[in-house]
Amino acid sequence: MAAPFWLVMGVSGSGKSTVARALAEHLGGAFIEGDDYHPRRNIELMSQGKALADADRWPWLAAVAEAATRVDTRPVVIACSALKRGYRDLLRERLPGLRVLFLQAGPDLLHARLDARRDHFMKAGLLRSQFADLEPPVGEAGVDVLDVSRPLPAVVEAALRIAG
Ligand SMILES: Nc1ncnc2c1ncn2[C@@H]1O[C@H](COP(=O)(O)OP(=O)(O)OP(=O)(O)O)[C@@H](O)[C@H]1O
Numbered sequence: 001m002a003a004p005f006w007l008v009m010g011v012s013g014s015g016k017s018t019v020a021r022a023l024a025e026h027l028g029g030a031f032i033e034g035d036d037y038h039p040r041r042n043i044e045l046m047s048q049g050k051a052l053a054d055a056d057r058w059p060w061l062a063a064v065a066e067a068a069t070r071v072d073t074r075p076v077v078i079a080c081s082a083l084k085r086g087y088r089d090l091l092r093e094r095l096p097g098l099r100v101l102f103l104q105a106g107p108d109l110l111h112a113r114l115d116a117r118r119d120h121f122m123k124a125g126l127l128r129s130q131f132a133d134l135e136p137p138v139g140e141a142g143v144d145v146l147d148v149s150r151p152l153p154a155v156v157e158a159a160l161r162i163a164g
């Protein structure tokens, strides 16, 4: 049976929004942009170049999960950093059958992509803290790893192959 929920996760600049949106479109599902569910204070912190702490993230993750359950369409494809194991466990608990796509690339490449990105509150300076917080999901149930150092069409094609 097709998975009802997909989490596209990784550090800032790994391509979560881009890949999740493309995947949702190809699967005929709904797309949820995790960033839309941050409390305003979180956006302010990140805009000031300050990393979020666990306490800032829990209410956000709960809001993302709730938004996903409110959507009627399936599958629901969610772009959300979900950097730590505990964050993913919260999402798994609330979104049964959740499949995870982990977008992986090195800091230098992602730094360059963030530097080139315009009009976004999240700047490349926070990348170091993102990698420091990252607990790769490798070995957790229902996880696939995508090498996103490749050009976008190849990444999307690989994501579609995984999603069937
Ligand atoms: N495979 C790729 N090759 C080249 N550029 C890419 C690729 N994937 C994404 N990008 C570009 O990298 C930038 C970051 O992508 P995107 O905004 O989707 O990442 P994100 O993980 O959602 O970031 P954030 O968490 O900060 O919102 C964008 O400008 C996007 O167009």
Ligand SMILES: O=C(O)[C@H](O)[C@@H](O)[C@H](O)[C@H](O)CO
Binding pocket: 011, 012, 013, 034, 035, 052, 057, 081, 082, 083, 122
């Ligand atoms: O978990 C976090 O540190 C943050 O929430 C970020 O990852 C942002 O949501 C996003 O990735 C930036 O656009």
